[in-house]
Amino acid sequence: MSPQAAVAAGCSLSSGFNVSRVRGDFPALDQLVHGRPLVYLDNAATTQKPRVVLDALFNFYTRDCANVHRGVHELSRRATEAYEGARRTVARFLNAAPHEIVFTRGATEAINLAAQAFARSILREGDEILLTELEHHSNIVPWQLLAEQTGARLVVAPINDRGELLMEELERRLSPRTRLIAVAHVSNALGTINPVAEICRMARARGIRVLVDGAQAAPHVRIDVRALDCDFYAFSGHKLYGPTGIGVLYGKAELLERMPPYQGGGDMIRSVSFEKTLFNDPPYRFEAGTPHIAGAIGLAAAIEYLTGLGLDEIARHEYELLSAATRALSEIPGVRLVGTASHKAAVLSFVLDGIHPHDVATVLDHEGVAVRAGHHCAQPLMERLGLPATTRASFALYNTLEEVEVLARAVRRARELFG
Ligand code: PMP
Numbered sequence: 297m298s299p300q301a302a303v304a305a306g307c308s309l310s311s312g313f314n315v316s317r318v319r320g321d322f323p324a325l326d327q328l329v330h331g332r333p334l335v336y337l338d339n340a341a342t343t344q345k346p347r348v349v350l351d352a353l354f355n356f357y358t359r360d361c362a363n364v365h366r367g368v369h370e371l372s373r374r375a376t377e378a379y380e381g382a383r384r385t386v387a388r389f390l391n392a393a394p395h396e397i398v399f400t401r402g403a404t405e406a407i408n409l410a411a412q413a414f415a416r417s418i419l420r421e422g423d424e425i426l427l428t429e430l431e432h433h434s435n436i437v438p439w440q441l442l443a444e445q446t447g448a449r450l451v452v453a454p455i456n457d458r459g460e461l462l463m464e465e466l467e468r469r470l471s472p473r474t475r476l477i478a479v480a481h482v483s484n485a486l487g488t489i490n491p492v493a494e495i496c497r498m499a500r501a502r503g504i505r506v507l508v509d510g511a512q513a514a515p516h517v518r519i520d521v522r523a524l525d526c527d528f529y530a531f532s533g534h535k536l537y538g539p540t541g542i543g544v545l546y547g548k549a550e551l552l553e554r555m556p557p558y559q560g561g562g563d564m565i566r567s568v569s570f571e572k573t574l575f576n577d578p579p580y581r582f583e584a585g586t587p588h589i590a591g592a593i594g595l596a597a598a599i600e601y602l603t604g605l606g607l608d609e610i611a612r613h614e615y616e617l618l619s620a621a622t623r624a625l626s627e628i629p630g631v632r633l634v635g636t637a638s639h640k641a642a643v644l645s646f647v648l649d650g651i652h653p654h655d656v657a658t659v660l661d662h663e664g665v666a667v668r669a670g671h672h673c674a675q676p677l678m679e680r681l682g683l684p685a686t687t688r689a690s691f692a693l694y695n696t697l698e699e700v701e702v703l704a705r706a707v708r709r710a711r712e713l714f715g
Contacts, residue, residue: 313605313606313609313610313612313613313693315613315693315694315695315696318605318693318694319694319696321346321347321348321601321694322344322345322346322347322694323347323350324336324344324345325344325694328664329661329664329666330661330662330663330664331664332662332663332664333664334664334666335663335664335665335666335695335699335702335703336666336692336694336695337665337666337667337689337690337691337695337699337703338666338667338668338688338690339515339535339642339690339691339692339695340484340512340535340643340668340672340688340690341535341668341690342534342535342540343515343534343535343536343537343692344537344692344694345537345538345539345594345598346537346598346601348597348598348600348601349537349538349539349594349597349598349601351597352590352593352594352596352597353539353590353593353594356375356378356589356590356593356594357590359374360374360375360378361375362374362375363375363586363589364376364379364380364586364587364589365563365580366563375589378589378593379587379589379592379593380394381593381596382399382592382593382595382596383397383399383579383592385595385596385599385600386544386595386596386599389519389599389603390519390520390521390529390544390546391519391520391521391522391523392521392522392546393549394579395549395552395577395578395579396521396546396547396548396549396552396578396579397544397545397546397579398544398545398546398547398552398578398579398582398583399542399543399544399579399583399587399588399591399592400530400542400543400544400545401541401542401543401588402511402532402533402534402540402541402542402543403434403509403510403511403530403531403532403543404434404438404532404543405543405545406528406530406531406543406544406545407434407435407438407478407507407509407530407545408438408558409545409558409582410507410528410530410545410547411438411439411441411442412438412442412558413555413556413557413558413582414505414528414547414551414555415439415442415475415476415505416442416445416446417555417556418475418476418505419442419446419447419448419475419476420446420447420448421446421447421448422447422448422449422473423446423447423448423449423473423474423475424448424449424450424451424471424473424474424475425439425442425443425448425449425450425451425474425475425476425477425478426451426452426453426466426469426470426474426476426477426478426479426504427439427450427451427452427453427477427478427479428452428453428454428455428461428466428479428480428490429452429453429454429455429676429677429680430455430459430461430480430483430485430486430488430490430674430677431478431479431480431509431674431676431677432480432484432485432509432511432672432673432674433673433674433675434509434511434673435478435479435480435507435509436450436676439478448475449473451469451471451474452469452676453465453466453469454680455488455677455680457681458635458636458637458638459483459486459487459488459634459635459636459637459681460488460637460638460639461488461490461491463491463494466495466498467498470498470499470502470504474502474504475504475505476504476505476506476507477495477499477504477505477506477507478506478507478509479492479495479506479507479508479509480508480509480511480512480513481508481509481510481512481513481517481519482510482512482513482516482517482641482643483512483635483643483674483677484511484512484643484672484673484674485634485635485643485645485671485672485674485677485678485686485688486634486635486637486640486643486645486677487512487618487635487637487640487641487642487643487644487645487690488635488637488639488640489513489517489637489639489640489641491639492506492508492524492526493523493524493525496508496524496525496526497525500525505527505528505551506526506527506528507526507527507528507529507530508524508526508528508529508530509530510529510530510531511530511531511532511535512535512641512643513531513641514531514532514535514536515535515536515537515602515692516610516611516614516641516642517611517641518607518608518611521546527547527548527551528545528546528547528548528551529544529545529546530543530544530545530546531543531544533591533594533595533598536595536598536599536602537598537601537602537692538591538594538595538597538598538599539588539590539591539594539595540591541588541591542588542591542592542594542595544595545582547578549578552578552579552581552582553577553578555578555581555582556575557575557581557582557584558582558584559584559585560573560584561584561585562584562585562586563576563580563583563584563585563586563587564576564580564581564582564583564584602693605693610693613693614641614642614691614692614693614695615642616697617642617691617695617696617697617700618640618641618642618643618644618691620697620700621644621689621691621700621703621704622644624700624701624703624704625644625646625703625704625707627704628704628707628708628711629711630648630649630650630651630711630715631646631647631648631649631707632646632647632648632649633645633646634646634647634681634683634686642690642691642692643688643689643690643691644688644689644690644691645672645686645687645688646686646687646688646689646707647683647686647687648687648707648710648711648714648715649715650714650715651710651711651714651715652669652685653669653670653685653686653687654669654670654685655710655714656669656687656707656710657669657687659706659709659710659713659714660687660703660706660707660710663702663705663706663709664702665689665702665703665706667687667688667689667690667703668687668688668690669685669686669687669688670685670686671684671685672686672688689703
C-alpha cells in the first residue's frame with residue numbers, strides 16, 4: 297500500500313494498524329465537545345471502552361446475572377464460569393497461574409492488599425521499604441501507613457532531570473534492612489518506563505521482595521510476571537479499556553499461600569464457627585464478599601480485545617503518536633516537555649512558559665481536546681521537578697496523528713490567548 301493509500305485507509309504508516317476501524321469500536325469517541333470533535337487525550341486517567349466490553353457487561357446483566365461460587369442453579373453456574381474464565385484470561389495476559397490472580401477494586405486496593413496482608417508480616421522496626429521519586433500517591437501512601445504501623449522507614453531512590461531512575465543510586469540505597477521495593481513500571485506523570493526487570497534482579501540477589509505498580513504499564517507494555525520475577529504486580533481495569541471498580545493483584549503462589557486475609561467476610565472462608573474460622577485458599581481468601589463479577593468479565597473482554605488487535609501493533613502505533621506529539625510540541629515556542637526519558641510510554645507532560653497548566657487545559661477543552669492538568673497524584677515528583685503542575689496528554693490505541701495536530705494547534709492557541 298502506498299503511504300497515501302495507507303493514510304486514506306486510516307492505517308498508521310509504519311505499523312499497518314487500522315486506527316479508523318479501531319475507533320469505530322469505541323462509541324464514546326464519536327461525539328462533539330463544545331461543538332468540536334472530541335479528541336480524548338486523558339487516557340492515563342482512564343480509557344474509553346470498546347463495544348465488546350459494554351456488550352460483555354450488558355450480556356452479564358441481561359442473561360447471566362447471579363452470584364458466584366454459591367448457587368447450584370444455572371445462572372449461578374454461568375456467572376461463576378464467566379468470572380473464573382476472566383481470572384484465566386488475566387492470568388494468561390500476565391503469564392501467571394489463575395490462582396495467583398486476586399481481583400480487587402483497582403491498582404490502589406491491590407497495593408494496599410499487598411502492604412497489609414504481606415508486607416506487614418515481614419516488617420520489623422527499622423526495616424526499610426524502597427520507593428522512587430516518581431511514584432503515584434497510590435504507591436506511596438499505603439507504604440507510609442504501613443511504616444507508621446510497623447516502625448519501618450521509607451527510603452526514596454532519585455531520578456535525573458529527564459525523569460529516569462538513577463540505577464546506581466537506587467542500588468546504593470539497598471541496605472541489609474531493605475525488605476521491599478515498590479516501584480512503578482511506567483510513570484503516570486512522565487511516561488518513563490522503568491527498568492523493572494533489572495530492579496527485580498537486584499532485589500532477588502539480596503532476598504528483597506518487589507511489588508510493581510503496573511497501572512500505567514498494562515495498557516502499553518507487554519507484561520510477563522514470570523520473566524520479570526516480581527513478587528507482586530498491580531493494575532487497574534479502567535486504564536486498560538475495561539470497567540471501573542475492577543483491578544488485579546498478581547502475587548506469587550508461594551507468597552499468597554502464606555498471607556493472612558486482608559478483609560473478612562463471605563467467600564473467603566472454608567468454615568466459620570464462633571470459636572474459629574478456617575480461611576479459604578488463595579485467591580479466594582483475598583476476595584471477601586460478592587466480587588465485582590461484571591467488572592471482571594468486562595476486564596477479560598477488554599484484554600481479549602487488546603490481544604486480538606496485537607499488543608506489539610498497539611505499541612508501535614502509540615510510539616508513532618508519542619514521537620509525532622513530541623516533535624509537534626517541541627516546535628512550539630515556550631513549550632517545555634517534562635519527562636524526556638529515553639524509554640517512554642505514550643504520556644506527554646509539558647508546561648507553557650508563563651501560563652498555568654490548568655489554563656492550558658481549559659483552552660484545550662474548548663477546542664474539544666481532553667487532557668489533564670495538575671500534580672497527577674505525584675506531588676513528591678512535582679516537588680522534585682520544581683513544578684506545581686503540568687499539562688499531560690496521554691495517548692491510547694484509538695488516537696490518531698490528526699489528533700496530535702489538533703493538540704498542537706490548540707496549544708498554540710493557548711499561547712496566543714495567554715502569551
Ligand atoms: N499507580 C499509577 C502509576 C497510576 O497512574 C494510578 C492511577 N492514576 C494508580 C496507581 C491508581 O490506580 P487506581 O486509581 O485505578 O486504583
